[in-house]
Amino acid sequence: MSIPAEAAAAIVAAGRRMDALGxxxxxxxxxxxxxxPDxxxxxxxxxxxxMLEAGDVxxxxxxGAAIEPGARPSYETLLHCGIYRRFPGAGAVLHGHSVANTVLSRRAGDAIRLAGYELLKVFPGGPTHxxxxxxxxxxxxxxxARLQAALDALWDATPEPPPGYLIRxxxxxxxGPGMDAAMARLEALEFMLLCHLEEGRPMR
Ligand SMILES: CSC[C@@H](O)[C@@H](O)C(=O)COP(=O)(O)O
Ligand SMILES: [Zn+2]
Structure with missing residues (x-):
């Protein structure tokens, strides 16, 4: 199956941006x-x-099964499928390994509370800081698959889960609903995590 040029271009551009940000x-x-739908x-x-090209999509x-026989999608494809299955409004998913999200997730318990940041307004339902x-x-x-099962259990128990999570x-x-919104949320989240890290704040 050929990928619509616009979708491939959005993924290539997102990869470049995430790489530029380290x-x-x-x-x-x-x-x-x-x-x-499928x-x-x-x-x-x-x-x-x-360094993605359109052919890398x-x-x-x-x-999560490849449409083109023998093609090998991301090892973590089932996590993307899990998000699209659970959240009908999700249109794009981003996964990155920053220093801030790695260090903080290693120190944290089962959640990191982000509060008092202006950039929380980028998240849905967050009209104020x-x-x-x-x-x-x-x-x-x-x-x-087991990791996705743990996420499904968590989401079952959480009335309105935020549009993101960390893996330790x-x-x-x-x-987000599209690539621009997903990138805005990722940038906001990484900014707040970096603030958290710089401040040496407790996790909750
Ligand atoms: C470079 S190791 C990182 C991988 O194990 C994985 O976590 C990752 O993010 C990329 O995997 P990929 O299969 O290329 O989508
Ligand atoms: Zn990864």
């Missing part, structure tokens, strides 16, 4: 866009996200 070292990170455009596994179905967002932190797991010592997942 959030996707080596071949870290993965990026996707929802194409339709189609997702996602980065191929093992590509450097700052491929299609999978809603269960007085809102607090509890960003979930899950233990890392190389069994991605690994990275962040953030989503």
């Amino acid at each position: 959030w996707v070292p080596a071949t870290a990170g993965n990026i996707s866009v929802r194409l339709g 189609r997702i455009a996602i980065t191929r596994s093992g590509r450097h996200k700052g 491929m299609a999978v179905d809603a269960a 007085e809102t607090a967002v509890d960003l979930p932190v899950l233990d890392n797991d190389q069994d991605i 010592g690994h990275g962040v997942y953030v989503w």
Whole structure:
């Protein structure tokens, strides 16, 4: 299946931006866009996200299976599928490994509370800086299906989960209705995490 040029271009541009900000070292990170009810455009596994070309983006179905036989999507494809399945309004998903999200997630318990930051207004339902967002932190797991099951259990127990979470010592997942919104949320989140880190704040 060929990927719509606009979707591939949005993924390539997002990878360059994340790389410029130092959030996707080596071949870290993965990026996707929802194409339709049973189609997702996602980065191929093992590509450097700052040097993507349109051909580094491929299609999978809603269960994460490659449409093109033999093609190898991101190792973490099931996490993207889990987000699109759970949140019908999600149109783009970003995953990065920044220093701030890695260090803070290693120190944190099961959540990091972000409160009092002006940039919280970038998150849905956060019209003022007085809102607090509890960003979930899950233990890392190389069994991605098991990690997604832990996320599903968490989301089942959380009335309105924020559009992002951390994986301990690994990275962040953030989503939005489209790529621009997902990137704005990622930038806001990384900014607040960096503030948190600089201040040496307690986690909750
Ligand atoms: C460079 S190691 C990082 C990977 O293990 C993984 O966490 C990651 O983010 C990228 O995996 P990928 O399969 O390229 O999408
Ligand atoms: Zn990763």
